[in-house]
Amino acid sequence: MTRTDKPKARTARGFRDRLGAEIAAERDMLARISEVYESWGFDPLDTPALEYTDALGKFLPDVDRPNDGVFSLQDDDEQWLSLRYDLTAPLARFVAENYDALPKPFRRYAVGPVWRNEKPGPGRYRQFTQCDADTVGAPAPFADAECIAMLAEAIEAAGVGRQDFIIRINDRNVLTGLLETIGLGGDDSAPQRLKVLRAMDKFTRLGDQGVRQLLGIGRKDESGDFTEGARLEDVDAERVITFMKSSAPTNVQSCSRLMELFEGRSAAGAKGVETLSAITELLKTAGYDESRVIIDLTIIRGLEYYTGPVFEAELLTAPLDEQGRPVRFGAIASGGRYDDLVRRFKGVEVPAVGVSVGVSRLLAALDFVRGRSLEERGPVVVLALEKDRMADYQAMAAELRRAGVRAEVYLGGAGMKAQLKYADKRGAPLAVIQGSDERARGEVTIKDLVLGARLAREIEDNVKWREGQAAQISVPRAQMVDAAKRIIEGDRAW
RNA sequence: GCCGCCUUAGCUCAGUUGGUUAGAGCGCUAGAUUGUGGAUCUAGAGGUCCCUGGUUCGAGACCAGGAGGCGGUACCA
Numbered sequence: 001m002t003r004t005d006k007p008k009a010r011t012a013r014g015f016r017d018r019l020g021a022e023i024a025a026e027r028d029m030l031a032r033i034s035e036v037y038e039s040w041g042f043d044p045l046d047t048p049a050l051e052y053t054d055a056l057g058k059f060l061p062d063v064d065r066p067n068d069g070v071f072s073l074q075d076d077d078e079q080w081l082s083l084r085y086d087l088t089a090p091l092a093r094f095v096a097e098n099y100d101a102l103p104k105p106f107r108r109y110a111v112g113p114v115w116r117n118e119k120p121g122p123g124r125y126r127q128f129t130q131c132d133a134d135t136v137g138a139p140a141p142f143a144d145a146e147c148i149a150m151l152a153e154a155i156e157a158a159g160v161g162r163q164d165f166i167i168r169i170n171d172r173n174v175l176t177g178l179l180e181t182i183g184l185g186g187d188d189s190a191p192q193r194l195k196v197l198r199a200m201d202k203f204t205r206l207g208d209q210g211v212r213q214l215l216g217i218g219r220k221d222e223s224g225d226f227t228e229g230a231r232l233e234d235v236d237a238e239r240v241i242t243f244m245k246s247s248a249p250t251n252v253q254s255c256s257r258l259m260e261l262f263e264g265r266s267a268a269g270a271k272g273v274e275t276l277s278a279i280t281e282l283l284k285t286a287g288y289d290e291s292r293v294i295i296d297l298t299i300i301r302g303l304e305y306y307t308g309p310v311f312e313a314e315l316l317t318a319p320l321d322e323q324g325r326p327v328r329f330g331a332i333a334s335g336g337r338y339d340d341l342v343r344r345f346k347g348v349e350v351p352a353v354g355v356s357v358g359v360s361r362l363l364a365a366l367d368f369v370r371g372r373s374l375e376e377r378g379p380v381v382v383l384a385l386e387k388d389r390m391a392d393y394q395a396m397a398a399e400l401r402r403a404g405v406r407a408e409v410y411l412g413g414a415g416m417k418a419q420l421k422y423a424d425k426r427g428a429p430l431a432v433i434q435g436s437d438e439r440a441r442g443e444v445t446i447k448d449l450v451l452g453a454r455l456a457r458e459i460e461d462n463v464k465w466r467e468g469q470a471a472q473i474s475v476p477r478a479q480m481v482d483a484a485k486r487i488i489e490g491d492r493a494w
Numbered sequence: 495g496c497c498g499c500c501u502u503a504g505c506u507c508a509g510u511u512g513g514u515u516a517g518a519g520c521g522c523u524a525g526a527u528u529g530u531g532g533a534u535c536u537a538g539a540g541g542u543c544c545c546u547g548g549u550u551c552g553a554g555a556c557c558a559g560g561a562g563g564c565g566g567u568a569c570c571a
Contacts, residue, residue, distance in 0.1 A: 010562090013561090013562070013563095056571090057571085058571080067571090068495085068569090069569080069570070069571080070571095085570095085571065086571060088571080089571070116570080116571090118569080118570070119495085119569095121564090121565090198568095198569090219567095220567095221497085221566065221567045221568090222497095222498095222566060222567085225496055225497055225566080225567050225568075226567095227567075227568065302570080302571055304571080305571055383530090385529080415529095416529060416530060417524095417529090417530065417531075418523090418524095418531090419530090419531090420530055420531035420532095421530095421531050421532095422531085423531065424531040424532070425531085428531095431530085431531080433529085433530075435529060436529090437529075445529095445530090447530070447531085449531065449532085452530095452531075452532070453531080453532050454532095455532090456531090456532045456533065457532075457533095472530080
């Protein structure tokens with residue numbers, strides 16, 4: 001192979017490798033969330049990563065090529081396959097395919113990677129993990145309220161304090177009602193409705209000014225790019241903005257304000273308010289008041305997808321980045337009602353509501369909030385000083401493992417110094433050392449790497465840093481496991 | 495997708511108006527300090543200067559195209 005033939009070792013754009021602590025943290029979080037889902041009576045369902053593209057509903061309009069945004073490939077029979085971009089579309093396919101055999105309502109949860117062929121950004125990858133729970137075949141509001149309550153429990157189980165997050169809720173029908181009151185109810189206004197909703201979706205980021213521009217003539221951003229506006233009359237634009245600011249401190253107040261707005265003017269709007277009112281009442285009875293679930297009229301969510309209540313969970317503690325600016329993580333979980341999804345397959349409307357936790361985002365957020373608490377705790381490393389005693393070393397490691405302590409024998413070819421460096425790099429709590437001296441005495445030396453590091457940090461004047469041998473003890477071989485366990489317990493206290 | 499900025503050692507970055515063997519800090523490897531990671535000292539390894547093409551006697555520096563990264567914006571089921 002010549003130089004130019006050599007492939008470059010690199011991960012594909014928007015993808016990444018992960019190891020050790022991060023995987024453990026995600027596995028742990030998924031287990032906690034799944035446990036909550038399962039305890040609420042949801043059964044796990046696993047579906048394939050690849051689906052027929054038409055089953056996912058992702059062909060470009062009027063073109064027989066799959067949509068941008070999904071990774072697709074053509075099978076040898078020319079049929080298009082796509083990697084799933086969420087867990088809900090496969091659920092709809094599964095329900096339609098097995099409709100008659102399933103208990104209805106059908107409750108399932110699903111965990112796994114999904115792929116999106118989009119521009120990656122910080123914390124935004126082209127492969128990420130979702131953790132969903134959905135109830136198919138149950139109309140609002142009971143299933144919706146349950147879903148929200150369960151989400152709150154799942155987020156807590158994942159490690160976010162009760163006071164550190166809030167779930168914001170809105171309803172698609174309420175938004176439809178708003179659009180009707182500004183004269184955008186008709187079928188011919190559909191494109192404009194879309195633009196208005198998109199503009200509203202940016203309220204949190206762009207504020208009144210930006211949204212006002214987007215509702216009117218359009219907006220030019222700081223890079224010089226221009227976004228076409230919805231071209232509403234000024235009065236109507238103001239109504240939209242006023243609407244978004246009219247979320248009240250209590251859910252009851254919000255509902256009565258909305259009722260006032262819609263009464264006699266929009267059936268859809270009134271229906272939405274009733275639903276919101278019912279859900280928040282149910283939740284309140286269950287102990288979820290405004291401090292945990294609040295009506296927020298700026299919540300929009302997916303545009304041509306949700307048909308009723310929509311909600312998202314947001315972290316309230318905004319940690320600061322290196323420059324001291326607050327870090328926005330966006331929604332850590334979201335969900336809503338989508339009554340149309342199965343209709344594509346069956347022709348009949350099947351009501352459904354679900355929730356999705358963005359696992360990677362939640363992990364990243366937690367990481368920030370509690371400052372890399374996911375610190376690596378490596379295995380105990382048994383040094384291999386005498387090559388002809390490897391069997392003894394393996395026996396030591398085995399004893400430690402039997403006592404529930406992660407342990408391994410150093411298997412490289414380097415000397416003692418390098419072996420300790422290795423142990424250090426692995427994050428080992430301690431190293432077990434038995435050279436010829438210890439062996440002659442029937443002992444092992446246990447070096448406390450955590451304590452040693454701490455002592456070294458305190459001792460500024462050096463040369464005598466070597467007396468840091470206080471961080472190690474010799475014990476009879478038979479007491480090795482006990483001594484090791486004691487040291488590990490002690491380290492935990494620090 | 496569009497706009498802007500960036501890409502030099504494992505990492506963070508210097509590199510003067512184009513001019514010989516491309517540098518620093520940290521990290522890494524080895525040695526010293528009785529058989530010891532984290533302190534100190536010494537030595538060493540490590541670079542297709544993102545890629546391709548062009549301008550030039552000469553390109554890490556200049557030009558064009560591409561790739562990757564960052565930021566903004568659009569889209570986001």
